[in-house]
Amino acid sequence: LQLQESGPGLVKPSETLSLTCTVSGGSVRDRSSYWGWIRRPHGKGLEWIGSTYYGGVTYYNPSLERRVSISLHTSKDQLSLSLMSVTATDTAVYYCVHLLGGLRASANYWGQGTLVTVSS
Amino acid sequence: EIVLTQSPGTLSLSPGERATLSCRASQSLGGNYLAWYQQKPGQAPRLLIYGVSSRATGIPDRFSGSGSGTDFTLTISRLEPEDFAVYYCQQFGGSPLTFGGGTKVEIK
Numbered sequence: 001l002q003l004q005e006s007g008p009g010l011v012k013p014s015e016t017l018s019l020t021c022t023v024s025g026g027s028v029r030d031r032s033s034y035w036g037w038i039r040r041p042h043g044k045g046l047e048w049i050g051s052t053y054y055g056g057v058t059y060y061n062p063s064l065e066r067r068v069s070i071s072l073h074t075s076k077d078q079l080s081l082s083l084m085s086v087t088a089t090d091t092a093v094y095y096c097v098h099l100l101g102g103l104r105a106s107a108n109y110w111g112q113g114t115l116v117t118v119s120s
Numbered sequence: 121e122i123v124l125t126q127s128p129g130t131l132s133l134s135p136g137e138r139a140t141l142s143c144r145a146s147q148s149l150g151g152n153y154l155a156w157y158q159q160k161p162g163q164a165p166r167l168l169i170y171g172v173s174s175r176a177t178g179i180p181d182r183f184s185g186s187g188s189g190t191d192f193t194l195t196i197s198r199l200e201p202e203d204f205a206v207y208y209c210q211q212f213g214g215s216p217l218t219f220g221g222g223t224k225v226e227i228k
Binding site: 045046047048061062063095100102104105106107108110111112113 | 155157163164165166167170171176177208210212215216217218219220221222
């Protein structure tokens with residue numbers, strides 16, 4: 001299983017951050033697979049963003065829930081992340097992950113990560 | 121929110137030595153809801169241990185995890201050169217899922 005993040009490396013404050021993760025060697029249509037996003041803000045530790053699976057249920061970090069959306073795009077075997085109204089504190093390396101057995105679980109596969117900088 | 125405190129912050133050891141890393145939760149996880157990851161510079165984290173003590177696929181048996189309740193330990197029985205890295209614990213027993221601040225294992 002391989003995961004590859006893609007998207008803009010620079011986003012302006014107050015705009016929406018949008019990232020895509022392309023899955024290969026597996027399928028987002030697999031009902032036993034769970035997918036998510038984790039980030040590492042600059043100079044800080046790892047932070048859970050949220051997770052989802054083909055059954056349609058999502059789980060978001062309550063601190064981000066009002067601004068975040070995670071979706072699956074089955075025709076392309078992709079998952080996406082949308083984070084609204086970004087500020088400098090959203091500057092981070094964003095990782096796409098596959099979760100081991102549930103929406104709230106350990107991440108057994110990781111993408112390489114993509115740096116997103118929020119700046120005008 | 122469950123806060124995970126890892127200690128020590130840095131562990132200076134020589135290859136062949138035993139490493140013992142601690143992860144303490146601010147409240148009981150209520151089950152085997154703890155994982156350990158290894159991260160090297162420029163790389164994504166790699167899952168080592170899940171469910172407190174189960175090794176992930178391809179992880180050598182020199183890595184072992186133990187603990188319960190609020191106190192958990194990652195042990196590396198004999199450090200290999202490739203084991204010098206930063207190690208993180210993660211809990212998924214409470215919401216939100218959280219990570220510890222990390223322990224750096226460096227060459228003495």
